[in-house]
Amino acid sequence: MTAAATSTSRNKSHNTPVRSRTPAAAPIMVPEGAAAIDARLANLLLAAEASFSRKGFAATTMDDIAHAAGMSKKTLYKMFDSKSDLFRATLLRSAGQFRFWDGPALTGTPEQQLKLWLKRVLDSAFSPKEIALHRLIVGERVASPDFARIFSDVAFQYGPEGVIDCIKRVKLRPHLRKLPARMVAEMIIGSVLGIDHFKHLIDDSHRLDPRMLKKRIDVTVATFCESADGD
Incomplete structure (x- = not known):
């Protein structure tokens, strides 16, 4: 079902974008045979995500999802054995979407590329679709802790x-160079998200200021990256 995705790295001069091959997004575990129908599967997962986010896991039926996806329930059950399997696939699809860059070729200095990645993280984290899904995960945590996990x-x-x-x-x-890259990445992401993500989850009236988010990205990169001083 998945294929290698194209991402961008840079040569040693840091001035020329280079196209490279990187692993595709996290594989979705689906019943055998479903991998051959990528377009229909993608449409189904989007429909399922919208249905679950709107009504919650317990209240959503397979009839609801089949109708939203424009297919029969019989076809739906050929692709997934249960609502739980479909919900799990929906979560994996959403959670694995940042594994590769699927936009235009990244250009500029490494610091500028980092800023582009962080903007993508913010754009997705604060999108209505992701906020609805995160609220769903929190809401289902007690009844279905395995899904949240x-x-x-x-x-x-x-x-x-x-x-x-x-x-x-x-x-x-x-002082950051000896730390694992993953630890530094998590600190950087946490810095740009701030408390706004939490506010967004609990308060529909919370509004984001795009200028402040951009400023937060700029300040965060300058705080963590020595070479960003002259950027």
Whole structure:
């Protein structure tokens, strides 16, 4: 079902974008045979995600999802044996989406590329779709702790990978250079998210200021990266 995805690295001059092959997003565990119908599967997962986010796991039926996806329930059950399997696949799809860069070729200095990655993280984390899904995960945590565990495991494993790749090419502050790249990436992501993500989860009226988010990214990169001083 998955294929290698194309990402961008840079040559030693840091001035020329280079296309490279990187692993694809985290594989979704689906019943045998479903991998041959990528387009239909993608449409189904989007429909399922929307249905679960709108009604919650318990209240959503397979009839609801089949109708939203424009397919028969018989076809749906050929692809997934149960609502739980479908929900799990939906979580894996969402949590693994940051594993590779799927936008235009990254250009500029390593610090500028890091800023682009961080903007992507913020854009997704604060999107209505992701906020709805995160609320769903929290709401289902007590009744279905395994779903929350799956989502968090995949998100924390693959979510920082793009930022980690950028960190390996920037010049970090001296006291950060001996720390694992993943630890630094998680600190950077936490810094740019701040408390706004939590506010967004609990308060529909909370509004984000794009200028402040950009400023937060700039300050965070300057705080962590020595070579960003002259950026």
